[in-house]
Amino acid sequence: MGIIAALIIGGIAGWLAGKIVHGAGFGLIGNIVIGIIGALLAGWILPQLGVNLGVGWVREIINATIGAVIILVILSLIKR
Template identity: 40%
Template structure:
């Protein structure tokens, strides 16, 4: 039970960070949380596939962030919705 709660918290933080990192804005708190949780799985899988282990809270946050950035980039590439803050 507590690991699920931690996964959601880490995913929410990673999703928000990824939304801020990729083109300066997110999709909204709820979508950022979903992207972060899915990104946690993607990031953990990809880092494990290349031989990088993630341990502890910081390691999981980094893996989640990496996965969320990849997922946000892919979503924006196919959504046709460019960043709102272009100048």
């Protein structure tokens, strides 16, 4: 995946995760970083669990959002 596509998917996933986990957003750049890290996390965890969601860009955004939500929940627990 190209760097531009990773930034777009990361941005969308980070924004969605920030909306899902209220009060845990980190701004535009932070959300992109969380989305990219979430995509890496979900890309590793979901295949291990046998989960296959969607195809193409949709799959990437869903996976990245799931990973970003996991990261945001963990970070919000650590903050408390």
